[in-house]
Amino acid sequence: MKGTVQTEPHPATDGRAGREYVSPEVNISETKDGYLLEAEMPGVNKEGLEITLEGNEITIVGHRENEVVKGVPLFRERTLADYRRVFELDPAIDTARIAAKMDQGVLSLTLPKSERVKPRKITVD
Amino acid sequence: MHSLTRWQRPELSTWPGFGRLTDLRDEIDRLFESPLAELTRTSHLLSGWTPVLDLYEDKDNLFVKVELPGMKREEIDVSLHEGSLSISGERKSEQKHQDAEVYRAERFFGRFQRTVMLPTPVAADKVKAQYKDGILTIALPKTEEAKPKHIDVNVS
Numbered sequence: 001m002k003g004t005v006q007t008e009p010h011p012a013t014d015g016r017a018g019r020e021y022v023s024p025e026v027n028i029s030e031t032k033d034g035y036l037l038e039a040e041m042p043g044v045n046k047e048g049l050e051i052t053l054e055g056n057e058i059t060i061v062g063h064r065e066n067e068v069v070k071g072v073p074l075f076r077e078r079t080l081a082d083y084r085r086v087f088e089l090d091p092a093i094d095t096a097r098i099a100a101k102m103d104q105g106v107l108s109l110t111l112p113k114s115e116r117v118k119p120r121k122i123t124v125d
Numbered sequence: 126m127h128s129l130t131r132w133q134r135p136e137l138s139t140w141p142g143f144g145r146l147t148d149l150r151d152e153i154d155r156l157f158e159s160p161l162a163e164l165t166r167t168s169h170l171l172s173g174w175t176p177v178l179d180l181y182e183d184k185d186n187l188f189v190k191v192e193l194p195g196m197k198r199e200e201i202d203v204s205l206h207e208g209s210l211s212i213s214g215e216r217k218s219e220q221k222h223q224d225a226e227v228y229r230a231e232r233f234f235g236r237f238q239r240t241v242m243l244p245t246p247v248a249a250d251k252v253k254a255q256y257k258d259g260i261l262t263i264a265l266p267k268t269e270e271a272k273p274k275h276i277d278v279n280v281s
Contacts, residue, residue, distance in 0.1 A: 105259020
């Protein structure tokens with residue numbers, strides 16, 4: 001089936017406005033009712049989330065909360081860059097009903113399909 | 126001055142998305158992704174989940190921050206044993222729909238463990254841990270003996 005949720009070719013870093021972004025890791029699955037997209041964005045809460053729809057593209061941006069870090073780093077593995085990733089939407093998605101939820105750094109995006117494209121059973125008289 | 130060791134359980138067999146990742150579509154998509162992201166994902170395949178960790182120090186405390194998105198408080202275990210701090214747990218996959226078709230499986234589910242040798246002795250009974258926005262923050266107050274001492278020099 002054509003038109004799944006696809007990633008843009010260069011999601012990992014983006015030099016736009018001089019800002020560096022990291023690409024969140026995602027799980028995407030499809031059911032007959034729609035898609036579920038889960039993105040890992042530790043350090044981001046509801047307020048730091050920015051989701052924009054433009055044409056058939058959805059952009060997810062996660063701004064990390066400004067962490068107050070006390071002391072000097074002895075060892076660092078974490079990056080403090082914001083998150084950004086763009087997905088191309090299946091035209092079957094009803095963009096008016098997209099819903100987002102943020103829980104412990106994981107964004108869950110529900111992308112329902114519009115009623116007219118859902119499989120229907122046609123009864124034979 | 127400090128030593129830190131990583132310890133991780135090799136769990137290749139529990140990688141849930143292994144089969145899907147070999148899909149041709151994914152392979153083509155992945156060709157366009159950055160080499161860095163690719164490296165991170167490949168290391169997942171080889172070693173399971175190694176949550177990233179930071180260690181900070183100030184005069185009175187050590188602070189550890191670990192990224193553990195999407196867990197429940199009770200699934201995270203923090204323990205201190207002879208100067209080494211262990212953070213372990215298991216992130217369970219919530220498969221909501223049995224009939225779902227998976228397009229991308231980049232998130233890791235399963236067990237993890239990180240162990241850090243602490244550079245100074247800490248007061249085990251005063252350690253505090255907080256889990257917020259998918260980040261675990263552990264504050265470990267140093268023992269009195271470990272704190273830097275200020276000695277006044279009297280000039281006569």
